Every structure is written in C-alpha cells, then in structure tokens.
Amino acid sequence: MSWKIYSLDQIKALAKFSMENPEAFWRDKANYVSWFRQPEKILEGEPPYEKWFVGGTLNISYNAIDRHLPDKKDKVAFYWTNERLDSFKSISFQDLYQEVNKAAYVLSELGVKKGDTVSMLMPNIPEAVYFSLATHRLGAILIIHYVGLSEETVAYRFNDCGSKVLIVASKTFRNGNEIRIKDFVDKVLESHTTPIQKVLTVPRGYSDFNVNGKRDVVYDDVKPKGKVYVKPVEVEANEPATVYYTSGTTGRPKGLYHSNGGYVIALNWAFKAIFNPTENDVWWTVSELGWPVWPMANLYTIPVMGIPGVLFEGYVGYKRDLFSRVIERYNVSLVWSSTTTLYTLKSLGELPV
Incomplete structure (x- = not known):
C-alpha cells in the first residue's frame, strides 16, 4: 500500500485527523516495528506529558537487523565509500548482524548496560552504525x-x-584534510574533568595515536575473532533511546530525549x-554524524525499513562530479x-555535478 502524500489537501486532512483523533491515527502505525510485548495503550496522558505505545517493549537493534535476517540476510544493508572514491564496502544484513553483535559484546565487557549513556565521536563509516546499533x-x-x-x-556535553564510555575513530578525512579525532x-579529557572512564578507539589505517593504558581500549585488540551473540534487551517504548543537543542559542545546549x-x-x-x-x-542521506539527520535516517529508518543505505565519508563538494x-x-x-548540500553543489558552478 502506498503511503505517499501527493497534495496539500491530503496533508491538511491528515493533520486535522491526527490532531482530533491522535490515538486512532497512530494505532495502525504500531505495526511498523516488531514488538516483544504489544502495547497496552496507544496513548496515555495529555501534552506535553503524554506517553505513546505504553507497555510495549521492543529493541531498535532487533528491528534494524534481526527481524530482516530470514528474508534479507544476503541483501545489502549499507554501502560505504569516501570522498576520494578509493575504497568501497558493501555490508549485508548478515554482516551487519555479526558486526553489531561483536560491538555489543565489547561494550558489555566495558560495563555498558541498560539505561547507561554511551557517547560517540565518529565519521560516517560502517563502525558508526555498528556501535550505534550495539548501544541500542x-x-x-x-x-x-x-x-x-x-x-x-x-x-560540557560529556x-x-x-x-562513562566514549567511542571514537582515530581519524577521518574531509575536503582532503586529515582530522585527528582521537588526538x-x-x-x-586532559584539560577538563569529565565522567569518561573508557575510550574505545576504532583505528583507521596506520595506528598513529596515543594509547592511555588505563583509559584507552583499541577495538582491534578486543574485537571477538569468532561469532558472538548478544541478546537484544527489551526496553519499554517510552524509555529514552537517544539524546540530541540543541544549538544553545538561548543559553546552554539542552539535551532532548x-x-x-x-x-x-x-x-x-x-x-x-x-x-x-x-x-x-537506495537511500543516501548526506549528513555529518552529530546532526539529527544522520541517525534519523541511518539508524531509525533505513535499516528498520530494511532497504539499502549509502554511508559517505567526507565532503560532497570535494570534487565537482x-x-x-x-x-x-x-x-x-x-x-x-x-x-x-544544495548550496555546496551550487557553489561548484553550472557544469554538471
């Protein structure tokens, strides 16, 4: 069935119905995800303190990976490349399943458990997806x-x-320049007091970064060699999954759950x-990590829908074409x-991009 909206009149009609009948509007949308336990109520309470799909339990990682394996294990979940177009990867749902389980195993060994917060500074690489879904x-x-x-x-945000756990890549490249994230x-961490106790580093190429013996863990050193399985933890629908920070234009940035x-x-x-x-x-979301656009697409929509996504590391304006x-x-x-992105492409001139 097509859900695509084609006209302003449709949008107005849907908006009117959803505001007047919110519970009825969202009831059939609950089947967009797979539940461990079905919701007891679609809506409870009044704005701004209402709760949705109350009592239902699920897991984002399960919805993004496990439920697709019977039909799509060999199908592509993500493609990856960079601004130099000198390296390429195709990641199947089976690959994604194995890598996320390995990442989840390592995080659990570092003490991460349900309800903990896990921070990440990563470029747009497959490991960013692996560790994000492993966290979930x-x-x-x-x-x-x-x-x-x-x-x-x-x-401040830490x-x-x-x-207590921070995941980073050793470095990335953008517009031809090396950006040394681990440095x-x-x-x-040397100049500020933070709660970070462990820094898990994903090496990129030659491992030219410092390792603090008590704090730092290099992923390649602890990544399981064989297959591992980490059972997805059931979480109630209203429990927090992620936090986005506001820009801080009205004071300190605020974390929104x-x-x-x-x-x-x-x-x-x-x-x-x-x-x-x-x-x-095939869906390409042109975005840096750290902006809500990236996780909205690459964590919570594209893999949940079970369609291929493109991960692009670098600057889309690095080369004209x-x-x-x-x-x-x-x-x-x-x-x-x-x-x-449109302004970037426009700045390249009138020749085809």
Missing part, C-alpha cells in the same frame, strides 16, 4: 557528538549526559509519507539532506 542492542542511550565542536562544548579527544518506540514509529511513518520507499530503492558519481555507482534513488 544493550538497551543503552546513544549520544552522538559532532566532530567539529569545540573542546569546551564537548566537555558532563551533561554522564557517559582531539585526548586534549578534551527521544524514545525507543514513538520516535522510531513516527520517523518511519513520516518517510513512508514523503518517499514511500521500496526494496528497490563527486555527488553524481556516488549516485551513479550505487543507483541512488532517494536523497535526503539539508539545504547546505
């Missing part, structure tokens, strides 16, 4: 911090969210209405981004 597999709360923030801002994190149930269901409905994706589509070459290589049919 354990029932923990994910906080992704933007790599381009100042030391003071990152330290303290505000209370994470930046070392400076933050988003739930495991209603948030994921709402995103999936919204993108069904906008894109109406099918299994034949980079944007079109990525689309052509992966037969991208859906692109979601901000207006910044």
Whole structure:
C-alpha cells in the first residue's frame, strides 16, 4: 500500500485527523516495528506529558537487523565509500548482524548496560552504525557528538549526559584534510574533568595515536575473532533511546530525549509519507554524524525499513562530479539532506555535478 502524500489537501486532512483523533491515527502505525510485548495503550496522558505505545517493549537493534535476517540476510544493508572514491564496502544484513553483535559484546565487557549513556565521536563509516546499533542492542542511550565542536562544548556535553564510555575513530578525512579525532579527544579529557572512564578507539589505517593504558581500549585488540551473540534487551517504548543537543542559542545546549518506540514509529511513518520507499530503492542521506539527520535516517529508518543505505565519508563538494558519481555507482534513488548540500553543489558552478 502506498503511503505517499501527493497534495496539500491530503496533508491538511491528515493533520486535522491526527490532531482530533491522535490515538486512532497512530494505532495502525504500531505495526511498523516488531514488538516483544504489544502495547497496552496507544496513548496515555495529555501534552506535553503524554506517553505513546505504553507497555510495549521492543529493541531498535532487533528491528534494524534481526527481524530482516530470514528474508534479507544476503541483501545489502549499507554501502560505504569516501570522498576520494578509493575504497568501497558493501555490508549485508548478515554482516551487519555479526558486526553489531561483536560491538555489543565489547561494550558489555566495558560495563555498558541498560539505561547507561554511551557517547560517540565518529565519521560516517560502517563502525558508526555498528556501535550505534550495539548501544541500542544493550538497551543503552546513544549520544552522538559532532566532530567539529569545540573542546569546551564537548566537555560540557560529556558532563551533561554522564557517559562513562566514549567511542571514537582515530581519524577521518574531509575536503582532503586529515582530522585527528582521537588526538582531539585526548586534549578534551586532559584539560577538563569529565565522567569518561573508557575510550574505545576504532583505528583507521596506520595506528598513529596515543594509547592511555588505563583509559584507552583499541577495538582491534578486543574485537571477538569468532561469532558472538548478544541478546537484544527489551526496553519499554517510552524509555529514552537517544539524546540530541540543541544549538544553545538561548543559553546552554539542552539535551532532548527521544524514545525507543514513538520516535522510531513516527520517523518511519513520516518517510513512508514523503518517499514511500521500496526494496528497490537506495537511500543516501548526506549528513555529518552529530546532526539529527544522520541517525534519523541511518539508524531509525533505513535499516528498520530494511532497504539499502549509502554511508559517505567526507565532503560532497570535494570534487565537482563527486555527488553524481556516488549516485551513479550505487543507483541512488532517494536523497535526503539539508539545504547546505544544495548550496555546496551550487557553489561548484553550472557544469554538471
């Protein structure tokens, strides 16, 4: 069935019905996810303190991976490439399942459990998806911090969210420049008091970063060699899944919690209405980690729907034809981004991009 909305009149009618009959509107949307326990109520309470899908238990990692394995284990979950187009990966749902379980095992060995917050500073690489979904597999709360923030801002957010475990990549590349993420994190932790106790580093290429023996863990050193299985932890629909920070234009940035149930269901409905994706589509979200756009698509919608996504590391304006070459290589049919991407492409001139 097509959920795509084609007219302003449809939008107005849906908005009117959803406001007048919110419980009825969202009742059938509950089947967008797989539940361990079905919700007892669709809606409880009044704004701004209402709860959705009350009593239902689920797991985001299970919805993004496990439930697709019977039919899609060999199908592509994600493609990855970078701005230089000199490296490529195709990750099947079976690959995703194995990698997320390994990542979840390591996080559990570091003490991560349900309700804990886990922080991340990562580029747009497969490991960012692995560790994000691994965090959710354990029932923990994910906080992704933007790599381009100042030391003071990152330290404030570490303290505000209370994470004891931080996941980083050693470095990334953007617009031809090397960005040394681990070195930046070392400076933050050396110059500020934070709750971070363990830093789990994903090495990129040559391991040219410092390792603090008591604090630092190198993922390649502890990653399980064989298959492991970590059972997805059941969480109630209204328990927090992730935290996004506001820009701080009205004072200190504020952490906004988003739930495991209603948030994921709402995103999936919204993108069904906008894109109406099918299994034949390939979806590229042009976004940095740390902005809500990235997890909204690459964690809570694309894999939950079971369609292929594209992970792109770097700057889309690095080369004139980079944007079109990525689309052509992966037969991208859906692109979601901000207006910044359009301005970037416009700045490259009138020749095809």
